[in-house]
Amino acid sequence: MDKKTALAAFAALSQDTRLDAFRLLLRAGQDGMPAGEIADTLGTRQNTMSTHLSILHQAGLIRSQRDGRSIRYSANLDGTRGLLAFLLEECCGGNPALCQPLIAEITPSEGAPS
Template identity: 65%
Template sequence: MEKKSALTAFAALSQETRLDVFRLLIEAGESGLVAGDIAETLNVKQNTLSANLSVLLNAGLVKNQREGRTIRYFANTEGLQGLLGFLLEDCCGGRPDLCQPLIANVTCASKET
């Protein structure tokens, strides 16, 4: 990911509602959520949600799919991987053993016991 794209993604996530939407979509996984369910879950007005989803779409962090009259939204895992890759590109000065706790946390390995 290029620096400009990373800055766009960070800007998108720097607003509370957008961060909440993104985290909710990450949690929803492959099934995603329709816009109405996102609005209801987060107690956000539909027009406010629409504007925030547009920012996340433009940042490449969210993707959508039309289903009849509704639109289902998903976290764009490729966008997230790109952002994490940008952050960790030079991690630990070439010593991957130092990054292992961070990688375990990101991959949920630390939660498996």
């Protein structure tokens, strides 16, 4: 991930409702949630939530898919991994062994569901 893309992701996550929506979608997993359910869960008006979801989508942090008459959103795990990789890219002064405990903690073990 380049710096410009990372800055867009940070800007998208720097608002309270968007951060809550993103974390909710991470918990929801690959099935995601319909936009209306996200708004209801977070106690936000649907048109306001639509704007927040659009910003997260433009930042590459979530995906959308039409589901009948509604749109279902899910976390974009590739975008999330890219942001985490950007943050850890120069971690520990270029000594990856020092960062290994942190990396192991945030990455699923092989064969475990992600």
